[in-house]
Amino acid sequence: xxxxxxxxxxxxxxxxxxxxxxxxxxxxxxxxxxxxxxxxxxxxxxxxxxxxxxxxxxxxxxxxxxxxxxxxxxxxxxxxxxxxxxxxxxxxxxxxxxxxxxxxxxxxxxxxxxxxxxxxxxxxxxxxxxxxxxxxxxxxxxxxxxxxxxxxxxxxxxxxxxxxxxxxxxxxxxxxxxxxxxxxxxxxxxxxxxxxxxxxxxxxxxxxxxxxxxxxxxxxxxxxxxxxxxxxxxxxxxxxxxxxxxxxxxxxxxxxxxxxxxxxxxxxxxxxxxxxxxxxxxxxxxxxxxxxxxxxxxxxxxxxxxxxxxxxxxxxxxxxxxxxxxxxxxxxxxxxxxxxx
Amino acid sequence: xxxxxxxxxxxxxxxxxxxxxxxxxxxxxxxxxxxxxxxxxxxxxxxxxxxxxxxxxxxxxxxxxxxxxxxxxxxxxxxxxxxxxxxxxxxxxxxxxxxxxxxxxxxxxxxxxxxxxxxxxxxxxxxxxxxxxxxxxxxxxxxxxxxxxxxxxxxxxxxxxxxxxxxxxxxxxxxxxxxxxxxxxxxxxxxxxxxxxxxxxxxxxxxxxxxxxxxxxxxxxxxxxxxxxxxxxxxxx
Numbered sequence: 001x002x003x004x005x006x007x008x009x010x011x012x013x014x015x016x017x018x019x020x021x022x023x024x025x026x027x028x029x030x031x032x033x034x035x036x037x038x039x040x041x042x043x044x045x046x047x048x049x050x051x052x053x054x055x056x057x058x059x060x061x062x063x064x065x066x067x068x069x070x071x072x073x074x075x076x077x078x079x080x081x082x083x084x085x086x087x088x089x090x091x092x093x094x095x096x097x098x099x100x101x102x103x104x105x106x107x108x109x110x111x112x113x114x115x116x117x118x119x120x121x122x123x124x125x126x127x128x129x130x131x132x133x134x135x136x137x138x139x140x141x142x143x144x145x146x147x148x149x150x151x152x153x154x155x156x157x158x159x160x161x162x163x164x165x166x167x168x169x170x171x172x173x174x175x176x177x178x179x180x181x182x183x184x185x186x187x188x189x190x191x192x193x194x195x196x197x198x199x200x201x202x203x204x205x206x207x208x209x210x211x212x213x214x215x216x217x218x219x220x221x222x223x224x225x226x227x228x229x230x231x232x233x234x235x236x237x238x239x240x241x242x243x244x245x246x247x248x249x250x251x252x253x254x255x256x257x258x259x260x261x262x263x264x265x266x267x268x269x270x271x272x273x274x275x276x277x278x279x280x281x282x283x284x285x286x287x288x289x290x291x292x293x294x295x296x297x298x299x300x301x302x303x304x305x306x307x308x309x310x311x312x313x314x315x316x317x318x319x320x321x322x323x324x325x326x327x328x329x330x331x332x333x334x335x336x337x338x339x340x341x
Numbered sequence: 342x343x344x345x346x347x348x349x350x351x352x353x354x355x356x357x358x359x360x361x362x363x364x365x366x367x368x369x370x371x372x373x374x375x376x377x378x379x380x381x382x383x384x385x386x387x388x389x390x391x392x393x394x395x396x397x398x399x400x401x402x403x404x405x406x407x408x409x410x411x412x413x414x415x416x417x418x419x420x421x422x423x424x425x426x427x428x429x430x431x432x433x434x435x436x437x438x439x440x441x442x443x444x445x446x447x448x449x450x451x452x453x454x455x456x457x458x459x460x461x462x463x464x465x466x467x468x469x470x471x472x473x474x475x476x477x478x479x480x481x482x483x484x485x486x487x488x489x490x491x492x493x494x495x496x497x498x499x500x501x502x503x504x505x506x507x508x509x510x511x512x513x514x515x516x517x518x519x520x521x522x523x524x525x526x527x528x529x530x531x532x533x534x535x536x537x538x539x540x541x542x543x544x545x546x547x548x549x550x551x552x553x554x555x556x557x558x559x560x561x562x563x564x565x566x567x568x569x570x571x572x573x574x575x576x577x578x
Contacts, residue, residue: 217441217442220434220442223438224431224438227431230395231430232431233395233414234393234417234422234423235442235444235492236413236417236418236493237414
């Protein structure tokens, strides 16, 4: 009986970690960025949803407008030596008009008491463009940097986004209302509608990603960039295009994770980091390359976490993060023979 | 300026403090095959990489009567296409996907049209559409690299050692395909160590040694040049 509860809990959390892990694998394989701040998108998403639930205008939209404005300044700076009108207009549309429009929509809709699905969609709409801006501001200028430099930049972005989270959301934790309130009994097991939403969304995103990477030319271009960066440039795939696409997708996935996790646990401005690290454990087990192994490993991480929090709750995090060590040893042994690549 | 498709003057390239190209000048007419021959390390590949924009260079590159676009992608869009020495295929993706991505910058209808032509030219690849690029033989990989390049509808194809590591019979196949491509209006800048074979199909030739042009002229004249014969044509590589 207890075991079934623990399994259900573990799978639910594992599904969230799977989304994080997939986003991390996606970003690393396409852009070589180990994206520590993925958890911040989750926290932003959850907090935005919680504020919308309270009928408030979430501070995230001001943050979005600030991000857009900074990204626009970056674009202007890189256009200082001659620019064509099309690039300028595109930059205005993406960095100023889009966040402005989202700001307007949110201010209008927030006090109306929307249905919960609409609030969830609005949250995703607010968070998703942030991925593109974060890429523009922090990573695009470093497109040719080493993995280590990109990692250091990630630490910086993480600290900045966490700090901004504190400024915009305050130090208090918030919990969103569930997307659906019902519970179902399957045998002796009680399943909440929220966890069904989580499973459904995770599966839908995995299928969506599969179709995107297998069926669309842009998705194939992202895969090609991951397989062979020089080859991708030689067929005319812009590094910036794949970077923006990958980061936007990651932010969208982060926002969805936030919407899903917001109602099941209280989220603080800094909660994202720990959730992100657990997704990272799964991504590491997948070698930062394999989507299916990452998804399965994430479920495993969720299960290990729920069982260890029951049997040895004070060692919960130690046990979860300890999972990395044997994997790293195994990976380093199995990769030791062709190092010159 | 004459009606040259490509006009290089004074191209310098440095890796760190070491300069590897010391002012190369070269010109090629539309629809011609020009070959650059020379020993290993002479700077031939570097020259192609500079034309493609993969390595930064100084000097002037005039393409189709104007300055060449700045970015690699801009150059691909303008009709330049490099088939590098290492092919740089997408090894874990299918032959079909590799071909498809070659036409990334072209419209869907252009891709469909070019794809038919490409598969007609390389029936071997059409048979292996679903196979992963990494599982192909050396010759097939070179064909795939050429097929991917042709999908971008190039006007100037830069070929870096297309015969490298291939069996002699396949080398002839590949070079035959290269000389056939000219009839479709594509100009080709061919870098080769296999000087004899390259000069056979080329119109013009340049001999590059230690980052400088030593000799240049019509390929038929270079093929009988005594100095060149001694150092590059005497033994088959």
